[in-house]
Amino acid sequence: MSALTGFNTILRRDLLIAVRKGPEVLMPLAFLLVVVSLFPLGIGPGPALLERMGGGVIWISALLATVISLDTLFRSDFEDGSLDQLLTSGIPASVIALAKITAYWLVTGLPIVLLSPLLALWMNVPTDTWGILMVSLALGTPVLSLLGAVAAALTLGLKRGGQFLALLVFPLYVPVLITGTGAVMAASDRLPYTPFLGLLLAGLLVSLAVMPLATGAALRISVS
Amino acid sequence: MFEHSVYIAAAYSVTTLVLAWCALAPVLRAKKVRSQIARVVTRTGVDNKQ
Amino acid sequence: MSSKNPLIVFFHKLGSAPHFYRISGKLIPWLWAIFVVLAAAGTYWGLFRAPPDYLQGESARIMYVHVPAAWLSMMIYALMAIMGFIALVWRIRLAEILMISSAPIGAAFTIIALATGSLWGRPTWGTYWVWDARLTSELVLLFLYLGAMGLHSAIDEPRKAARATSLLVLVGVINLPIIHYSVEWWNTLHQPASIGVKGNSIDPSMLWPLLINATAAKFYYGANLLTRTRLRLMEQDSRKNWVRNILVPNKGQSTDGGDH
Numbered sequence: 001m002s003a004l005t006g007f008n009t010i011l012r013r014d015l016l017i018a019v020r021k022g023p024e025v026l027m028p029l030a031f032l033l034v035v036v037s038l039f040p041l042g043i044g045p046g047p048a049l050l051e052r053m054g055g056g057v058i059w060i061s062a063l064l065a066t067v068i069s070l071d072t073l074f075r076s077d078f079e080d081g082s083l084d085q086l087l088t089s090g091i092p093a094s095v096i097a098l099a100k101i102t103a104y105w106l107v108t109g110l111p112i113v114l115l116s117p118l119l120a121l122w123m124n125v126p127t128d129t130w131g132i133l134m135v136s137l138a139l140g141t142p143v144l145s146l147l148g149a150v151a152a153a154l155t156l157g158l159k160r161g162g163q164f165l166a167l168l169v170f171p172l173y174v175p176v177l178i179t180g181t182g183a184v185m186a187a188s189d190r191l192p193y194t195p196f197l198g199l200l201l202a203g204l205l206v207s208l209a210v211m212p213l214a215t216g217a218a219l220r221i222s223v224s
Numbered sequence: 225m226f227e228h229s230v231y232i233a234a235a236y237s238v239t240t241l242v243l244a245w246c247a248l249a250p251v252l253r254a255k256k257v258r259s260q261i262a263r264v265v266t267r268t269g270v271d272n273k274q
Numbered sequence: 275m276s277s278k279n280p281l282i283v284f285f286h287k288l289g290s291a292p293h294f295y296r297i298s299g300k301l302i303p304w305l306w307a308i309f310v311v312l313a314a315a316g317t318y319w320g321l322f323r324a325p326p327d328y329l330q331g332e333s334a335r336i337m338y339v340h341v342p343a344a345w346l347s348m349m350i351y352a353l354m355a356i357m358g359f360i361a362l363v364w365r366i367r368l369a370e371i372l373m374i375s376s377a378p379i380g381a382a383f384t385i386i387a388l389a390t391g392s393l394w395g396r397p398t399w400g401t402y403w404v405w406d407a408r409l410t411s412e413l414v415l416l417f418l419y420l421g422a423m424g425l426h427s428a429i430d431e432p433r434k435a436a437r438a439t440s441l442l443v444l445v446g447v448i449n450l451p452i453i454h455y456s457v458e459w460w461n462t463l464h465q466p467a468s469i470g471v472k473g474n475s476i477d478p479s480m481l482w483p484l485l486i487n488a489t490a491a492k493f494y495y496g497a498n499l500l501t502r503t504r505l506r507l508m509e510q511d512s513r514k515n516w517v518r519n520i521l522v523p524n525k526g527q528s529t530d531g532g533d534h
Contacts, residue, residue, distance in 0.1 A: 228333040228397040229332070230469045231394070232321070232336055233330055233335055233392050235336040235394065236317070236336075238393070239343070242386050242389075243286065243382065243494065246379060246382040247497075247501075249409075250502045251337060251501065253505060254501070254504070257505065257508060258426040261512045261518065262521045265521060
């Protein structure tokens with residue numbers, strides 16, 4: 001099976017599984033909504049404060065939602081043995097990883113991007129920055145998925161692996177968070193935001209090039 | 225003499241304590257491990273790989 | 275083995291556990307001795323002989339422990355990455371053990387850098403904690419160390435644990451400069467006033483104690499690393515004859531002293 005066919009097969013399979021699972025798949029989004037609404041409840045509904053914190057709060061919440069669902073990226077395939085089969089099927093491990101990460105992002109990351117206007121409304125973020133917010137998330141959430149995948153792959157065999165994930169992934173996420181929120185804040189301060197978006201794009205391209213390979217290697221280690 | 229001597233003392237003390245603990249921990253553990261292995265060996269002999 | 279270069283033979287033997295154990299055992303006391311001498315000299319110089327800083331006063335003396343600790347914290351992680359790479363590519367057990375034994379030492383230096391940085395900050399800039407580039411990067415580095423140590427201890431099989439940790443460290447080391455620069459940049463975005471060591475223009479009278487302490491720290495790392503590596507070797511090979519012969523030398527004259 002060629003790499004491209006393999007990619008498509010795995011992608012379609014994972015998306016089908018997600019669709020069949022139904023509402024359960026939307027749990028991270030529910031978590032996202034809950035977390036964002038906790039902020040005004042916790043710090044007070046003052047519009048100026050919310051607006052100032054808005055970009056950061058939404059980005060952090062997106063990050064947290066990604067982290068809590070990362071564990072599911074490989075775990076069910078690992079537990080029922082299908083990951084083993086995939087790895088010995090001749091499809092390169094990096095392609096397997098990329099296919100699963102893509103499916104994962106489509107199911108968890110993309111909805112975050114689409115939901116962000118609602119979150120921006122809650123956090124009193126001015127409407128003219130909504131576009132930049134969405135773009136920053138559209139570029140950033142795939143990076144979060146790609147970076148998180150290697151941590152998910154490394155913690156596969158562990159019983160409490162899921163808790164670990166946050167610790168492992170946090171250092172990797174710091175630059176992404178800084179750049180993403182930087183874009184939103186620059187936009188709301190009427191400063192140039194393109195450098196930030198450019199960096200996010202660069203990060204995405206580099207991650208696409210490197211992370212599937214690292215994740216594939218990590219999968220092989222975990223399965224061995 | 226020094227107006228900030230509390231902070232300086234605290235900084236150097238923390239350094240000493242952390243370095244000392246980091247240096248001693250493996251030494252103490254090595255003692256424990258050595259006596260554990262020696263106990264097993266004296267019971268069963270060197271070549272008896274249990 | 276007839277006409278082999280003795281240096282090559284030496285390194286080849288070093289990779290074998292009993293030889294490494296023996297050679298490192300001889301080396302360790304020397305490393306400690308040099309460390310003590312250098313640390314004493316550097317500390318004395320830094321505390322009593324070096325002049326107080328023009329702007330900061332006496333509190334700048336904390337720099338003589340903070341900066342070397344920060345340097346070592348990063349150097350050790352870089353070394354771990356190199357060892358991890360060697361371990362991953364060539365599957366050399368000694369490289370795996372050296373790597374994981376370095377982690378707690380690196381974490382210790384990181385904690386020292388954070389604590390001394392915090393204590394330096396209070397008299398100098400008025401606050402115990404500030405999200406400046408250096409402290410924030412050190413904090414993230416601490417998480418990298420803790421993550422590596424945690425992952426390694428969570429995986430039961432030692433060689434698998436080493437492979438997984440090596441990969442994690444490699445991913446982390448690629449990320450480290452990215453983290454550093456992004457935090458620096460983030461800092462300049464949000465804090466117009468520049469806080470931090472006025473690094474480049476250090477007077478020689480302040481530079482010397484710094485370098486001496488930094489060198490001392492490297493000897494500390496060497497001595498501590500060898501100690502921890504020997505311990506792990508002994509633990510992993512506890513059932514092998516070479517360990518048993520060392521610990522209980524009279525019991526059972528086994529001719530098989532090598533590791534397998």
